[in-house]
Amino acid sequence: NAxxxxxxxxxxxxxxxSMTLQCAQDMNHEYMSWYRQDPGMGLRLIHYSVGAGxxxxxxxxxxxxxxxxxxxxxxxxxxxxxPSQTSVYFCASSYRRDREGFFGQGTRLTVV
Amino acid sequence: AQSVAxxxxxxxxxxxxxLTVKCTYSVSGNPYLxxxxxxxxxxxxxxxxxxxxxxxxxxxxxxxxxxNKSQTSFHLKKPSALVSDSALYFCAVRSDTGRRAxxxxxxxxxxxxx
Numbered sequence: 001n002a003x004x005x006x007x008x009x010x011x012x013x014x015x016x017x018s019m020t021l022q023c024a025q026d027m028n029h030e031y032m033s034w035y036r037q038d039p040g041m042g043l044r045l046i047h048y049s050v051g052a053g054x055x056x057x058x059x060x061x062x063x064x065x066x067x068x069x070x071x072x073x074x075x076x077x078x079x080x081x082x083p084s085q086t087s088v089y090f091c092a093s094s095y096r097r098d099r100e101g102f103f104g105q106g107t108r109l110t111v112v
Numbered sequence: 113a114q115s116v117a118x119x120x121x122x123x124x125x126x127x128x129x130x131l132t133v134k135c136t137y138s139v140s141g142n143p144y145l146x147x148x149x150x151x152x153x154x155x156x157x158x159x160x161x162x163x164x165x166x167x168x169x170x171x172x173x174x175x176x177x178x179x180n181k182s183q184t185s186f187h188l189k190k191p192s193a194l195v196s197d198s199a200l201y202f203c204a205v206r207s208d209t210g211r212r213a214x215x216x217x218x219x220x221x222x223x224x225x226x
Contacts, residue, residue, distance in 0.1 A: 045214075098208075105154065
């Protein structure tokens, strides 16, 4: 079992560029989420999904898009990167409400 | 809406002493509570959870946590701290009726001195 796999691990973007952060899980989990981690602010929810074809916004969704066409994959798209999106991004999945979330190793994104 | 508060940015404790990392929460419905640990440049690792039942839950690496419904708290504890426990600790919550994504606190850095 690979668990939750995020790619890439590191990325540098120029302002205005777009990119997709990939997240895949092989545990057949219905719930998947994207968070960003900034110093002193914990993990803030960007978008989440409770199953294929179902997504919803979290606390900081602006500038990001998601889709969930399969149970396994939950990519996060940055439409036009801004320096404020410099952060560490984590993808997580869980089986249901009362089960713990499993996290990927993170993507460290720098926007210059 | 659901929220988590971790009132201490940092907790310092000497090796061998007991440690407590505080967490309070707010949810609609019944809470599902979790503690995670993060080591430098790593993802989050699950420590323990409270779903229902006994208010004292035990988890990995000798950690335990006490659920207190009246105080809406879920403090993390360990009887005897190790230097290797030094890390960033996050409390998280979701409820049985609300949003199904986890909501995290801002994190508490635990520093255990030799």
